[in-house]
Every structure is written in structure tokens, then in C-alpha cells.
Amino acid sequence: MSFARRDLMAAAAAGTLASAxxxxxxxxxxxxRVGVQTHARTLDFQAETGNNAAQFLDCLCxxxxxxxxxxxxxxxxxxxxxxxxxxxxxxTEFRLREGVRMHDGTLMDADDVVFSLQRVFTPTEARYRGNxxxxxxxxxxxxxxxxxxxxxxxxxxxxxxxxxxSCRNAGIASKEQADALGLDRAAQSPAGSGPYxxxxxRPNAELTVERFADYxxxxxxxxxxxFTRVSEMAPRVTALxxxxxxxxxxxxxxxxxxxxxxxxxxxxxxxxPMFFLYVLNMNRPEIADPRxxxxxxxxxxxxxxxxALWGGKAHAPRGHxxxxxxDHDFLNDLNLxxxxxxxxxxxxxxxxxxxxxIVLSFQxxxxxxxxxxxxxxxxxxxxxxxxxxxxxxEGFGQNSSRFFTRDWSNPLYYPDMLGAFDTHxxxxxxxxxxxxxxxxxxxxxxxxxxxxRFGTDPQARRDAYRRLVILTETEMVPWVLxxxxxxxxxxxxxxxxxxxxxxxxxxxPFRAGLVNVx
Amino acid sequence: xxxxxxxxxxxxxxxxxxxxxxxxxxxxxxxxxxxxxxxRPLPAQFAAYVGALATGNFGVSIAQRRPVLDLxxxxxxxxxxxxxxxxxxxxxxxxxxxxxxAVRRGRFWGGVAMGVAFLGYAMPHFVLAIILVxxxxxxxxxxxxxxxxxxxxxxxxxxxxxxxxxxxxxxFLRGEMLEVMGxxxxxxxxxTGLSGPRVLWGHVARNAALPVLTIVGLQLNGLINGSLIIxxxxxxPGIGQTFVGAVQVRDYPVLQFGVMAYALVVVVINLGVDALYAVADPRxxxxxxxxxAEA
Numbered sequence: 125m126s127f128a129r130r131d132l133m134a135a136a137a138a139g140t141l142a143s144a145x146x147x148x149x150x151x152x153x154x155x156x157r158v159g160v161q162t163h164a165r166t167l168d169f170q171a172e173t174g175n176n177a178a179q180f181l182d183c184l185c186x187x188x189x190x191x192x193x194x195x196x197x198x199x200x201x202x203x204x205x206x207x208x209x210x211x212x213x214x215x216t217e218f219r220l221r222e223g224v225r226m227h228d229g230t231l232m233d234a235d236d237v238v239f240s241l242q243r244v245f246t247p248t249e250a251r252y253r254g255n256x257x258x259x260x261x262x263x264x265x266x267x268x269x270x271x272x273x274x275x276x277x278x279x280x281x282x283x284x285x286x287x288x289x290s291c292r293n294a295g296i297a298s299k300e301q302a303d304a305l306g307l308d309r310a311a312q313s314p315a316g317s318g319p320y321x322x323x324x325x326r327p328n329a330e331l332t333v334e335r336f337a338d339y340x341x342x343x344x345x346x347x348x349x350x351f352t353r354v355s356e357m358a359p360r361v362t363a364l365x366x367x368x369x370x371x372x373x374x375x376x377x378x379x380x381x382x383x384x385x386x387x388x389x390x391x392x393x394x395x396x397p398m399f400f401l402y403v404l405n406m407n408r409p410e411i412a413d414p415r416x417x418x419x420x421x422x423x424x425x426x427x428x429x430x431x432a433l434w435g436g437k438a439h440a441p442r443g444h445x446x447x448x449x450x451d452h453d454f455l456n457d458l459n460l461x462x463x464x465x466x467x468x469x470x471x472x473x474x475x476x477x478x479x480x481x482i483v484l485s486f487q488x489x490x491x492x493x494x495x496x497x498x499x500x501x502x503x504x505x506x507x508x509x510x511x512x513x514x515x516x517x518e519g520f521g522q523n524s525s526r527f528f529t530r531d532w533s534n535p536l537y538y539p540d541m542l543g544a545f546d547t548h549x550x551x552x553x554x555x556x557x558x559x560x561x562x563x564x565x566x567x568x569x570x571x572x573x574x575x576x577r578f579g580t581d582p583q584a585r586r587d588a589y590r591r592l593v594i595l596t597e598t599e600m601v602p603w604v605l606x607x608x609x610x611x612x613x614x615x616x617x618x619x620x621x622x623x624x625x626x627x628x629x630x631x632x633p634f635r636a637g638l639v640n641v642x
Numbered sequence: 643x644x645x646x647x648x649x650x651x652x653x654x655x656x657x658x659x660x661x662x663x664x665x666x667x668x669x670x671x672x673x674x675x676x677x678x679x680x681x682r683p684l685p686a687q688f689a690a691y692v693g694a695l696a697t698g699n700f701g702v703s704i705a706q707r708r709p710v711l712d713l714x715x716x717x718x719x720x721x722x723x724x725x726x727x728x729x730x731x732x733x734x735x736x737x738x739x740x741x742x743x744a745v746r747r748g749r750f751w752g753g754v755a756m757g758v759a760f761l762g763y764a765m766p767h768f769v770l771a772i773i774l775v776x777x778x779x780x781x782x783x784x785x786x787x788x789x790x791x792x793x794x795x796x797x798x799x800x801x802x803x804x805x806x807x808x809x810x811x812x813x814f815l816r817g818e819m820l821e822v823m824g825x826x827x828x829x830x831x832x833x834t835g836l837s838g839p840r841v842l843w844g845h846v847a848r849n850a851a852l853p854v855l856t857i858v859g860l861q862l863n864g865l866i867n868g869s870l871i872i873x874x875x876x877x878x879p880g881i882g883q884t885f886v887g888a889v890q891v892r893d894y895p896v897l898q899f900g901v902m903a904y905a906l907v908v909v910v911i912n913l914g915v916d917a918l919y920a921v922a923d924p925r926x927x928x929x930x931x932x933x934x935a936e937a
Contacts, residue, residue, distance in 0.1 A: 159788065159877075165705050165706055166706065166707075174663065258664075308707035308708070309708075311707070312706070312708065326716065326717075326879050327705075327706050327708075327713075328883065328887050329877075329879040329883060330879060352788065352789055352877055353877060354788045354877040355874060355877070356874065356875050358772050358775060358776070359771075359772075359775055359779075359787050359788050359875055359876065359877065360788070362775050362776065362779045362780045362787045362788075363779075363786075363787050363788040363789075363877075365779075365780050366779050366780055366783045366786070366787060367783070368779075368786045368787055368788050368789060369788070382780075518655070518660070519655070519659050519660045519663075520659070520663075520665065524665060553664070554664040554665045557665070557667065558665060
């Protein structure tokens with residue numbers, strides 16, 4: 125269910141009405157009540173890779189390698205491992221931190237690490253296949269050396285071991301708890317070692333995390349954080365305005381007015397390193413010719429989309445690189461996605477386009493402004509002469525080969541120039557498995573990918589990534605990048621909280637030093 | 643009902659298509675299907691399902707891997723509070739307003755009562771919910787708008803849910819009472835010198851009660867329907883959210899239990915209404931019928 129713009133205008137009007145009123149006092153300054161748009165079905169660190177659970181996992185689990193979320197560029201720090209070094213090009217040894225208490229009262233040791241990471245590296249059960257393909261396909265196994273030492277073995281020498289192990293999906297959970305409760309029950313209340321532990325969890329509805337008194341690091345700054353799902357926008361904004369919650373997420377630009385007008389509240393905005401895009405099925409005969417797919421791209425006025433839908437706060441992409449992400453700054457001169465309807469028409473003619481129907485399939489009410497975006501793109505395609513129609517679907521699932529397009533988001537999963545591209549477009553990803561993405565038809569692709577993924581010379585990696593971005597955008601054309609959507613968080617003005625760096629989009633850090641309630 | 647629910651769920655899609663955004667390999671799909679018994683022929687699945695039901699085993703959620711009964715049990719209190727309070731409010735407001743609308747027909751208060759009824763009838767739940775949130779939550783800050791922590795949290799959802807039901811009760815009660823008021827026995831009662839209130843409550847309201855009972859029974863079913871939407875808007879963690887979540891990902895066991903439980907509730911309510919007929923109308927009681935026949 126969703127609400128029309130007029131509801132939001134009413135919200136804005138009422139918000140203006142209420143703007144002169146002071147904010148009610150926080151019920152408990154040591155407890156943060158967060159209204160989230162979506163929630164999670166489980167809290168399984170290793171299996172929950174989506175945007176929903178990403179909001180919560182940082183509170184609950186630690187990783188062997190941690191990352192400085194306040195540094196503009198990635199800076200790795202000891203986490204549950206205090207030191208690590210290479211034994212050979214494919215083997216890295218990690219010395220584990222002593223005395224780390226898990227939420228089930230046990231002490232963290234090599235068995236917990238082997239249990240947790242092995243599930244990610246070589247999942248033996250279907251339900252845990254989630255991040256293996258996207259993240260860790262180069263990781264072979266983790267071996268216990270002694271109680272507090274493990275070795276991680278990769279298939280090929282991997283320069284991104286630290287980056288990947290800093291992801292929350294490489295979080296360490298208690299093996300003892302999983303053995304005692306079984307994986308299913310453990311996934312509802314996993315025993316990690318994070319600064320907060322699960323207090324209560326109602327899947328898809330509410331999660332309360334509580335300060336973990338035995339945390340090995342700096343104590344959590346809050347007694348309790350309660351994440352409640354308030355899926356509808358108007359009640360979510362209202363809940364903040366009248367003091368039912370202290371912090372809300374996902375406020376699109378056209379709904380920010382009542383918050384801006386209210387004293388005692390503040391907005392924190394960002395443009396996450398993430399694309400909203402349509403995957404193009406390269407093997408669908410009607411769009412198998414790359415010139416057709418390129419024409420579909422050139423027909424789109426991305427600045428108009430960013431302006432009309434997002435009030436100018438979204439970024440219009442100019443290639444597969446993120447504006448505002450330090451590791452991609454060297455690509456800022458590239459503009460591979462101009463709005464060029466004349467060139468689009470020329471390519472259609474050259475490819476012999478003869479009015480074949482193009483079907484834009486997307487999931488309604490799935491991504492913010494996804495429906496409006498699809499309608500706008502459809503009109504732009506029609507403007508250059510495509511015969512096109514929309515198809516609303518519930519899910520792609522099995523037999524996805526019949527579709528032309530799929531709406532998707534590509535967040536930066538790990539803090540590296542390849543952190544979005546790799547996790548979505550690697551060989552182990554669904555796009556390759558289901559043959560939507562056909563890199564084998566482009567001999568230049570794999571060497572370039574390998575050079576970026578496994579290269580160690582920074583400049584050579586940058587050069588290879590530049591060529592990879594140009595190749596994919598102009599010759600392979602497996603996607604239609606639409607925009608980097610804007611995201612806004614609203615909170616009481618007495619809450620000091622900033623957008624974290626170097627983490628997966630949507631992660632909500634409430635650790636020591638990252639949030640402060642005055 | 644079992645067959646329709648079972649088949650309908652499977653026709654609507656496969657849970658793994660919705661639970662795994664990135665799809666599955668054939669091997670992974672086969673492994674998961676085997677885990678939940680979905681690899682067997684449909685008749686065998688159905689037989690297993692019915693057999694399990696017979697032993698009180700309602701299955702395990704495919705999405706959450708928890709017993710279905712647990713999911714509904716923990717969500718039930720919230721929905722129960724909402725439904726009971728909305729029903730109580732419906733009776734407390736709907737019955738007097740219905741009587742008022744009939745007795746004051748054509749006058750100011752009768753018009754007000756019917757105006758309220760039509761407004762409640764015409765306005766969809768989610769629109770009324772938003773208006774109440776904006777007025778009482780946002781503008782006036784009198785009431786909380788999301789969650790279910792305190793009794794105050796249930797005020798707006800209760801009013802929202804009751805609004806449509808009040809409207810129905812008012813409309814039907816008014817209609818029935820007007821019809822009864824025009825009948826001979828009422829005129830006779832007045833002619834015998836009975837006071838207005840005694841005629842109204844003893845002769846009119848009692849006779850109008852039967853059809854209204856039917857409507858109230860049907861409205862009880864509506865409470866459950868309405869709570870599906872209202873729980874979403876007000877972020878109440880009730881069975882509506884549990885059920886809608888199951889439908890979204892085709893979580894067969896949760897979905898099947900939800901439909902079956904709903905059907906059971908409808909049957910029980912209708913039985914209860916039938917039983918109440920006998921209370922409201924002595925002619926329906928068997929003894930009464932026998933006596934009438936003997937006479």
C-alpha cells in the first residue's frame with residue numbers, strides 16, 4: 125500500500141501547523157527509538173545480505189577486520205583479530221583477540237570464526253548461499269591453527285581480503301549457540317560480540333537491542349535501541365514529529381518540509397554509493413544487439429529524472445562510478461551517459477530496429493520512486509521510437525530469462541573501487557548464472573575484471589577499471605543506470621549522528637563515538 | 643476450504659522466488675524444496691498437510707523457520723486488543739446513534755447521526771487513518787500514532803477500525819427500527835398508554851435487533867479484514883502484518899494457517915450470531931417453537 129502525493133501535502137500542511145510547537149522530551153535519553161521503513165526476517169549475520177538487515181547488523185556483530193567509518197578513505201583496524209600477516213600469496217593468518225565475550229556468555233575463539241566464515245566461503249546449505257556468490261567466491265576456506273589463530277585461504281592471491289572481511293556479512297557468531305539452539309533459532313537471536321545484544325525480535329516488525337555489558341571494546345553509548353517498522357511514510361514522519369520515535373529513515377525530498385519546519389529536529393542527507401538501475405537481459409533477442417541497449421541508455425534524460433523525482437538531490441550517473449566516493453574520483457572526467465536522443469535514433473536505425481516490443485518489467489512499490497521512474501523511462505523510450513510497455517511483476521524468481529529488464533539496486537558492498545561492480549556483476553552473480561549478463565561474448569572483459577579484482581598496483585587497477593567502465597557502458601551495455609538515489613535521515617536535534625563512511629549503504633552505526641545524545 | 647487454500651497458495655507462486663531475490667541454482671532449489679517437502683507430488687503434499695493438521699501440527703514458516711503457531715500467538719494479543727476495543731466502540735456508539743437516527747428522523751440530530759454514518763461508510767480505512775494521525779497525532783499531539791506500547795496507542799487504530807462498522811450498524815438499526823415503528827403492534831402498544839421509552843426499547847428495539855445482530859456478526863468478520871490495513875498504517879505488530887508478510891513471500895504454512903484460522907473465526911462468529919438469535923427472539927428457541935406448535 126502506498127499513499128498519494130496529496131497525503132503528503134496534507135502532512136506538510138499539518139507539519140507547518142505544528143512547527144511552532146516544541147518537541148516533546150525524549151522518553152529516555154539513553155534509549156533511541158528508530159522508525160525504519162523495512163525490517164528483517166532474520167538476523168543471520170552471514171545470510172542476510174539485503175538492505176533491510178543491513179540497518180541492524182552493525183549493532184550486533186564484529187568482524188575480524190574493522191574499518192574506520194569516519195575516515196574518507198578506507199582505513200582498516202584490528203577487530204576480532206588483533207594482527208594478521210601473509211603466510212603465502214593465498215594464505216593470511218589472523219591472530220584472534222583474547223577475552224572477547226559473545227552474547228551467549230561464551231568466549232570467542234577460532235571455532236566461532238571457522239564456523240561463521242566457513243558458512244560464507246563454502247555454504248553447504250541452500251539458504252546460506254546469499255553472499256557467497258557476490259562477495260567471497262575467491263575465498264576457499266578458513267583453517268583453525270590453534271584456539272586463537274586461524275588461516276584464511278583464497279583461490280588466487282587476493283588484495284581485497286581486508287575489505288571483504290570488514291563487511292558485516294563476515295560477522296562472527298557463536299558456534300556454541302548455533303550448536304545448542306540450531307541455526308534457525310540462532311538466526312532469530314544470534315550471539316555475536318557487538319556492543320549491543322538482541323533484547324527482543326519480532327521478525328519484520330520490531331527489534332530491540334540492548335547494551336552488552338561485557339563488550340570488549342568501548343561501551344555502547346545507549347542503553348537500548350528499538351527499531352520499529354513503520355512502513356508508511358506519513359505515520360513515520362508523524363511519529364517523529366510528535367515524539368513517538370527519535371530517529372527515522374528514508375524520507376524522500378518531497379516529504380521533508382514538515383521536518384525542516386519543526387524546531388528541535390534535524391535532517392541528515394546523503395547520496396549513498398548505490399545505483400538504482402535496470403538490468404538488461406543481453407540474451408533477449410529483441411535487445412540482443414548492443415546498439416539497441418545503448419540506444420535505450422542514450423534515450424534517457426537522467427538529469428531530468430534526478431531533478432523531477434528527487435528534487436535534484438539524486439546524482440545522475442555518467443558511468444559505473446559513484447560521485448562522492450573517493451575511490452572513484454579519478455573517473456569524474458568520464459561522461460558515458462549523455463542524453464542524446466538523436467544518437468539513440470541513429471543506433472536504432474543502424475541496428476535495424478523494426479518496432480519490436482520492449483517490455484520494462486519492474487516491481488511496483490519496491491524502490492522509492494521506482495514506479496514513477498519506470499513511467500518516465502517508458503515515455504523517454506517511446507520518444508525516440510521504441511515500442512515499449514510497462515509490466516509490473518511481484519518477483520523475478522524462476523525462469524527470469526523471459527524478462528527484458530529487472531529493476532535492481534547496486535550498493536557498494538565493500539569499500540573499494542570494485543565494491544559495487546564485483547558484488548553484482550562477477551561470474552558468481554545471478555546475472556551471469558541466469559545468462560542475463562554475457563561477458564563471454566566480449567573477450568576484453570575478463571582480463572580487465574581480473575586486473576581490477578586481483579591487481580595490486582593502485583595505478584594499474586585504476587587504469588583497468590577506467591577501461592572496464594568504458595567497455596561495459598559503450599560496448600557491452602548490460603544495464604541502464606538511472607540514478608544514485610538520495611537518502612535522508614531525520615532525528616531529534618540533540619542526537620549527534622552522521623552518515624558513516626566506508627560501509628555498505630543503509631548500515632546504521634550506533635556504536636561508541638558514532639552517536640551521542642545530549 | 644483446505645483444498646482451496648492449499649491449491650490457491652501454490653498457484654500463486656513459489657516462496658523461493660520471493661525469498662531469494664537473486665534466484666537459486668537448480669541444486670539449491672531442489673535442496674530447499676526437499677527440506678520443506680515441496681518436491682513431492684501435490685496430492686502427497688496435501689495428504690501430509692492434512693495429516694499434520696490432524697495432529698495439531700501447523701508447520702514451520704518457510705521464511706522464518708519458526709513454528710507457525712508461535713508467529714500467530716505472539717501477534718494475536720495486539721490484534722485481539724484492537725478487535726475487541728473496536729467492537730466495543732462499535733456497539734457503544736453505533737447502537738445509540740442508530741436509535742437516535744430513527745427516533746429523530748427528519749430532525750437535526752437524526753441528520754447528524756446519519757451524516758456520521760455516511761462519513762464512516764464512505765471513507766476508506768487508510769484515508770481516515772491518515773487524517774486521524776495528522777490531526778490527533780501531528781497537529782494536536784494528543785495521541786501516539788505508531789506502535790502498541792500503551793493503551794493510548796490503540797485509540798486511533800480503534801477509532802479507525804470502528805468507524806466503518808459504526809456506520810453499518812447505524813444504517814441498519816435505523817432502517818429496521820423505522821420499519822418496526824410503523825407496524826401495528828407498536829401502534830397498539832402506544833394506544834395502551836405505554837410510555838415512549840418503553841415502546842422504544844420493549845417493542846421496537848427488541849424486534850429490530852434480529853437483523854442488526856446479523857449485520858454485527860458480519861462486521862466482526864470485517865474487523866479482521868480492516869485490521870490488515872490498519873496494523874500496517876499504525877505499525878501495530880498484529881496478525882494482519884504476519885498474514886500480509888506471508889502472502890508477500892508465499893510462505894505456504896503461514897498463509898494456509900491464516901486463511902484456515904480466519905475461516906474458523908467466521909464460522910464461529912456465525913454460529914454465535916445464530917445462538918444469539920434465540921436470545922433475541924423467543925420464537926426461534928426450540929422450546930418456544932414447540933409451545934407455539936402445541937398452542
